Amino acid sequence: MxxxxxxxxxxxxxxxxxxxxxxxxxxxxxxxxxxxxxxxxxxxxxxxxxxxxxxxxxxxxxxxxxxxxxxxxxxxxxxxxxxxxxxxxxxxxxxxxxxxxxxxxxxxxxxxxxxxxxxxxxxxxxxxxxxxxxxxxxxxxxxxxxxxxSDVPSWQEYDGHRSLRGELSHGVHVTLVESVRQDRRRRLTMFEQDYIERRGRRRIHHRFALTFRTxxxxxxxxxxxxxxxxxxxxxxxxxxxxxxxxxxxxxxxxxxx
Ligand SMILES: C[S@@+](CC[C@H](N)C(=O)[O-])C[C@H]1O[C@@H](n2cnc3c(N)ncnc32)[C@H](O)[C@@H]1O
Missing domain, CATH: 3.40.50.150 (Vaccinia Virus protein VP39)
Structure with missing residues (x-):
């Protein structure tokens, strides 16, 4: 992790x-x-x-x-x-x-x-x-x-899963590719997110992580x-x-x- x-x-x-x-x-x-x-x-x-x-x-x-x-x-x-x-x-x-x-x-x-x-x-x-x-x-x-x-600690772990897709604003399409890790000893859940924005032919990656303790x-x-x-x-x-x-x-x- x-x-x-x-x-x-x-x-x-x-x-x-x-x-x-x-x-x-x-x-x-x-x-x-x-x-x-x-x-x-x-x-x-x-x-x-x-x-x-x-x-x-x-x-x-x-x-x-x-x-x-x-x-x-x-x-x-x-x-x-x-x-x-x-x-x-x-x-x-x-x-x-x-x-x-x-x-x-x-x-x-x-x-x-x-x-x-x-x-x-x-x-x-x-x-x-x-x-x-x-x-x-x-x-x-x-x-x-x-x-x-409540459900954060029971979230299944996965890697590079395409979890959401849709139109963010007019003409801007977005796909969320997400990985989830659990550290049960420390009660931590980490979401690594890659929002891929498509504007016409351009693709822009927005990568970041969010961590929670439950x-x-x-x-x-x-x-x-x-x-x-x-x-x-x-x-x-x-x-x-x-x-x-x-x-x-x-x-x-x-x-x-
Ligand atoms: C899950 S969002 C909740 C936002 C909003 N209350 C809602 O219900 O949609 C958590 C928010 O807490 C803020 N946050 C996280 N840690 C913080 C801290 N130490 N001090 C102040 N804000 C913090 C984040 O910037 C984020 O906007």
Missing amino acids: PKPQDGHEGWDEYAPFYDWENAQTLGRRDVKFWRTLARRTGGPVLELGCGTGRVTLPVARTGVSLVGLDRSWPMLDRARQRKRRTRLRTLSLARGDIRALPFADASFRMVMAPYGVLQSLLRERDLTETLASVARVLEQGGRFAIDLV LSIRQMTSRLERAGFQVTAVLGDYDGRPWHPEADAWIILATRG
Whole structure:
């Protein structure tokens, strides 16, 4: 297995393809869940790793005050373009690292970590720093909501598999050729991606890797408790049903003690 990078790497290169790939996988399945939770909890809300704004914009449209934070400029640029098309005054987007949140103590009522954002933390130290940072910026009794992508560790290993193909934008065709490696001892999954873009006769390769670390629900809840959170619910889907080992979604709701 090639040496895993830092978990924030790969996203800059992925940015032009993220929404296209996503529309064919998760799509908007989780969006209603986040909108409802944010509206019920109330703002200000901080979204960790807001990316291209897939969840950010719909949540901000509920009227809740929201800050989206991401480390990747190209991902954030796409969120900014989406924001420009709206008149949302209650949304701000910021660049920063979730391991050292650039906000004052107790400045948020809720922190949300959608779509496996915490799985980009590849070392135990990264997770410890992030949980401490979230605990610091949340007000007492504030809510921390996490969604982990459950199927990453069970992904079959393969080499050079053509996994997606289609039109990226008008006249631009793209094929994704992907390799997957599992390092079960370290709980790491590495996706090596080669997006091949065809513009007429030209072919352009965009190669990068993304690595994820997936802890079990039990491991994640114990890390949360150690960081001073109380776990209030573990859900297994976006309709709020309880978690079970075969559940599609791994959603943890916690409050800061
Ligand atoms: C799976 S995407 C999720 C994007 C968005 N929340 C969504 O649901 O579509 C993960 C995002 O986390 C960001 N990210 C990864 N590590 C980060 C870090 N250490 N600090 C800030 N952002 C990070 C990546 O740049 C990427 O945009």
